[in-house]
Amino acid sequence: FYIMTSQGLKFECSSMSEIQMERTFIAIKPDGVQRGLISEILSRFERKGFKLVAIKLVVPSKEFAQKHYHDLKDRPFFNGLCDFLSSGPVLAMVWEGEGVIKYGRKLIGATDPQKSEPGTIRGDLAVVVGRNIIHGSDGPETAKAEIGLWFEPRELVSYTSNEEKWIYG
Ligand code: ADP
Numbered sequence: 001f002y003i004m005t006s007q008g009l010k011f012e013c014s015s016m017s018e019i020q021m022e023r024t025f026i027a028i029k030p031d032g033v034q035r036g037l038i039s040e041i042l043s044r045f046e047r048k049g050f051k052l053v054a055i056k057l058v059v060p061s062k063e064f065a066q067k068h069y070h071d072l073k074d075r076p077f078f079n080g081l082c083d084f085l086s087s088g089p090v091l092a093m094v095w096e097g098e099g100v101i102k103y104g105r106k107l108i109g110a111t112d113p114q115k116s117e118p119g120t121i122r123g124d125l126a127v128v129v130g131r132n133i134i135h136g137s138d139g140p141e142t143a144k145a146e147i148g149l150w151f152e153p154r155e156l157v158s159y160t161s162n163e164e165k166w167i168y169g
Pocket of ligand 1: 072
């Protein structure tokens, strides 16, 4: 079951050891959706043991893309990046698990697919930085802000998966 503490959401499993649960925002960008990579990417997060708590397919407006990437507004590629993110369907998701923010970034790999390790999503499935197929929050603050930007609280589903006792012990 879950308990709310000052540090956030805590999950108590059957052995009563405490696990610090986190949530992160992950999005498959229009290139990943168009290339038919949704199931490939979802399966990597699922098989790891992370839990999907929200998912929807949306075509963001350019204004929305600018909000999502506001930290990059002074970079030369900002305009092209926002045009691209709003050019087609994006699969927006929230994933939950112990350490999911940091480990989600590991599963994704380095920003530039030329520098991503083989075995990572970008390393295995993308070639250039402007078409790197997936986004993942880079820390707890951004995770909170991005989840809030893309989802209404009622779209986040809290549930216990039968596998949790086998994943967390
Ligand atoms: P990440 O997505 O790995 O967190 P950043 O936040 O630095 O990386 O950049 C956001 C996105 O902007 C990247 O995923 C990529 O799509 C795009 N981007 C970053 N650097 C460049 C670049 N030099 N040229 C074109 N696009 C870029």
